[in-house]
Amino acid sequence: MMASGMPVFLLLLWTTNTPQGAGVQVLPPVNFTLTVSALAQVLLHWEPNPAQEQNNSTIRYDVKILSPEPEEYDTSRTHSVRTVALHNGFSARVRTLLLQGHLQMSSDWVEANLPPLPGAAETSVTNLSCVTHVTIPGNVSLRCTWLPGRGAPEDTKYFLFYRYEMHTEECPAYTKDRWSRNTECRFSSTQIEPGEIDNLIVIHINGSSKRAAIKPFQQLFNQNAIEKVNIPRNISISLEQSDLLAVWEKPISPFHEECFEYQFCLINLKSGNKQTLRISSRSFRLRVDVSSRYSIRIRAKHTPVCRAPGLWSDWSQILYVGQNKPESSTAWILTLLCVSTSCTLLLVAIICQINHVWSKLFPPIPMPSNKFREPFPIDYERARTCPSSTETEVVSLAEGFSCSVLDDSVF
Numbered sequence: 001m002m003a004s005g006m007p008v009f010l011l012l013l014w015t016t017n018t019p020q021g022a023g024v025q026v027l028p029p030v031n032f033t034l035t036v037s038a039l040a041q042v043l044l045h046w047e048p049n050p051a052q053e054q055n056n057s058t059i060r061y062d063v064k065i066l067s068p069e070p071e072e073y074d075t076s077r078t079h080s081v082r083t084v085a086l087h088n089g090f091s092a093r094v095r096t097l098l099l100q101g102h103l104q105m106s107s108d109w110v111e112a113n114l115p116p117l118p119g120a121a122e123t124s125v126t127n128l129s130c131v132t133h134v135t136i137p138g139n140v141s142l143r144c145t146w147l148p149g150r151g152a153p154e155d156t157k158y159f160l161f162y163r164y165e166m167h168t169e170e171c172p173a174y175t176k177d178r179w180s181r182n183t184e185c186r187f188s189s190t191q192i193e194p195g196e197i198d199n200l201i202v203i204h205i206n207g208s209s210k211r212a213a214i215k216p217f218q219q220l221f222n223q224n225a226i227e228k229v230n231i232p233r234n235i236s237i238s239l240e241q242s243d244l245l246a247v248w249e250k251p252i253s254p255f256h257e258e259c260f261e262y263q264f265c266l267i268n269l270k271s272g273n274k275q276t277l278r279i280s281s282r283s284f285r286l287r288v289d290v291s292s293r294y295s296i297r298i299r300a301k302h303t304p305v306c307r308a309p310g311l312w313s314d315w316s317q318i319l320y321v322g323q324n325k326p327e328s329s330t331a332w333i334l335t336l337l338c339v340s341t342s343c344t345l346l347l348v349a350i351i352c353q354i355n356h357v358w359s360k361l362f363p364p365i366p367m368p369s370n371k372f373r374e375p376f377p378i379d380y381e382r383a384r385t386c387p388s389s390t391e392t393e394v395v396s397l398a399e400g401f402s403c404s405v406l407d408d409s410v411f
């Protein structure tokens with residue numbers, strides 16, 4: 001498609017207009033015409049000026065496209081094909097270049113235009129977006145969506161056509177909005193070649209209405225840039241000691257394994273932590289907390305190394321791995337608290353047991369209950385007996401504490 005383009009720096013050398021250089025007159029080409037040769041395709045054609053003298057010089061043509069997208073190139077041929085959206089018209093210029101030794105001379109420009117495609121303002125579709133998808137190997141589906149123009153009457157009926165190389169086809173299945181205007185189209189199979197790189201897909205949407213002329217709309221899409229990759233296949237996830245191991249296969253695609261990258265989304269279902277990782281291989285190992293359950297999803301995309309990156313695939317189904325076990329930090333603290341409490345109780349019990357034995361061996365001298373006893377013997381006795389009172393426990397706790405202080409100071 002891209003016609004004989006030469007680097008722009010050559011053009012820069014020729015831009016000075018020297019029509020009378022070396023006494024040779026340079027005449028512009030004649031019969032410059034523009035013809036629409038397919039959807040969004042224009043043929044530029046001209047003839048050499050019959051009056052042009054050539055004596056030992058080379059003739060080339062300088063082409064300048066003014067709209068819709070400015071572009072400049074030169075060619076030795078007398079025709080050129082451009083693929084470009086034509087709904088807003090097209091205009092271009094061409095001139096003769098004469099190369100004689102080191103001299104470059106150029107003629108005046110001749111210009112031609114294609115008018116915009118007819119229709120009322122704002123009746124064209126807007127927000128057109130298209131996605132392709134390799135279904136089974138070798139087959140590409142195409143889906144496009146759009147919004148009706150703001151000026152499109154309610155009875156507007158839109159028609160979508162796609163062109164790929166020389167094949168043009170109308171949409172077989174539309175989805176309608178609530179006024180039954182078509183706003184989506186699906187081709188379950190197309191002539192789009194799945195393995196091609198940077199080919200263009202032309203979309204043309206025109207329409208009809210009883211109340212207004214619907215202006216057609218055209219847009220070109222790079223085949224690779226709108227391809228939505230398939231989901232990675234045969235994903236298998238396992239835990240190996242404290243590593244999570246994931247292995248999968250590349251999506252159905254004519255492209256090699258090196259042409260894919262993956263996104264891996266890992267959610268720790270216990271903590272809620274989410275990790276998203278980009279991976280360029282088909283397998284992957286990650287250290288995880290084995291006491292947690294994880295959910296995993298993977299999606300794929302082409303790498304820019306191989307082609308225009310395109311769109312992410314859908315996410316794979318969610319896979320789960322691992323079991324939640326109560327080993328989080330709070331559980332640890334609770335366990336520690338339990339253990340220390342029971343130790344203390346055990347210590348109390350032991351101390352009480354010793355005191356009990358001791359008081360059995362040396363029973364205290366019974367004393368008459370006397371409300372006016374001196375304070376010291378009571379305290380002495382309390383410390384030696386072990387009734388089920390909280391006071392003893394407090395004392396024992398204090399003892400335990402002083403013991404542990406001692407232990408700490410020893411070691």
Ligand SMILES: *[C@@H]1O[C@H](CO)[C@@H](O)[C@H](O)[C@H]1NC(C)=O
Nearest residue numbers: 030031032046047048049050
């Ligand atoms: C240019 O077009 C005219 C009219 O169609 C034709 O008579 C003439 O021969 C053409 N000139 C050349 C150089 O082809």
Ligand SMILES: *[C@@H]1O[C@H](CO)[C@@H](O)[C@H](O)[C@H]1NC(C)=O
Nearest residue numbers: 125126127128129146147148
């Ligand atoms: C349509 O496209 C316009 C301009 O690109 C954007 O501002 C608008 O949000 C889009 N509308 C919808 C519904 O996507």
Ligand SMILES: *[C@@H]1O[C@H](CO)[C@@H](O)[C@H](O)[C@H]1NC(C)=O
Nearest residue numbers: 039159161204205206207208
């Ligand atoms: C829409 O475009 C197609 C392809 O160019 C053409 O065949 C058809 O007649 C057009 N329809 C309308 C309503 O303009």
